[in-house]
Amino acid sequence: xxxxxxxxxxxxxxxxxxxxxxxxxxxxxxxxxxxxxxxxxxxxxxxxxxxxxxxxxxxxxxxxxxxxxxxxxxxxxxxxxxxxxxxxxxxxxxxxxxxxxxxxxxxxxxxxxxx
Amino acid sequence: xxxxxxxxxxxxxxxxxxxxxxxxxxxxxxxxxxxxxxxxxxxxxxxxxxxxxxxxxxxxxxxxxxxxxxxxxxxxxxxxxxxxxxxxxxxxxxxxxxxxxxxxxxxxxxxxxx
Numbered sequence: 001x002x003x004x005x006x007x008x009x010x011x012x013x014x015x016x017x018x019x020x021x022x023x024x025x026x027x028x029x030x031x032x033x034x035x036x037x038x039x040x041x042x043x044x045x046x047x048x049x050x051x052x053x054x055x056x057x058x059x060x061x062x063x064x065x066x067x068x069x070x071x072x073x074x075x076x077x078x079x080x081x082x083x084x085x086x087x088x089x090x091x092x093x094x095x096x097x098x099x100x101x102x103x104x105x106x107x108x109x110x111x112x113x114x115x
Numbered sequence: 116x117x118x119x120x121x122x123x124x125x126x127x128x129x130x131x132x133x134x135x136x137x138x139x140x141x142x143x144x145x146x147x148x149x150x151x152x153x154x155x156x157x158x159x160x161x162x163x164x165x166x167x168x169x170x171x172x173x174x175x176x177x178x179x180x181x182x183x184x185x186x187x188x189x190x191x192x193x194x195x196x197x198x199x200x201x202x203x204x205x206x207x208x209x210x211x212x213x214x215x216x217x218x219x220x221x222x223x224x225x226x227x228x229x
Binding site for chain 1: 119146148150155156157158159160163171173203205207209217218219220221222223225
């Protein structure tokens with residue numbers, strides 16, 4: 001069975017600080033896909049990244065970066081120089097399929113960035 | 116290109132009643148998935164519809180049922196509502212073919228069962 005654990009329930013930082021959101025996963029599949037989504041107060045989930053299990057290259061997109069380590073089953077997300085607009089709940093998720101079929105989500109980490 | 120829309124935005128029902136939630140998929144998308152998100156939790160997969168047929172189901176009882184229409188819009192029906200059904204119901208659409216097939220989520224319907 002698949003499982004995603006986001007141990008940090010809430011994180012509060014001051015603007016311009018760097019922050020890392022942790023994600024640890026469990027799966028018996030050899031091929032799987034990991035995702036991060038952002039959920040602002042409006043409710044809709046916003047796709048941030050998808051990574052397949054064969055690609056352990058780290059990814060950087062602007063102020064966002066992701067560190068995938070298969071050896072520790074982790075897929076951590078770092079926001080550099082955080083901004084107030086980054087305040088949201090962030091979810092890590094796992095799927096057996098590239099499309100994100102039947103996503104298995106963690107419980108989320110609520111990030112609050114204060115001015 | 117319009118995004119995924121859901122209606123209604125909010126809904127209040129009483130225990131034992133039935134409810135229908137609606138989702139219009141993004142233009143060009145043929146697959147719709149439904150998720151239930153209880154307060155403070157991550158979304159849980161209910162089921163997916165592809166070409167008007169159920170294409171997979173999570174751990175939800177049969178009183179959760181769905182439909183997909185020829186225009187790929189979808190409905191989620193819940194019978195015999197229970198208090199624990201109170202949640203945000205999210206719909207996601209995608210195009211099952213091609214290389215992108217990324218899911219786009221709607222803003223959700225918040226259901227309160229009293």
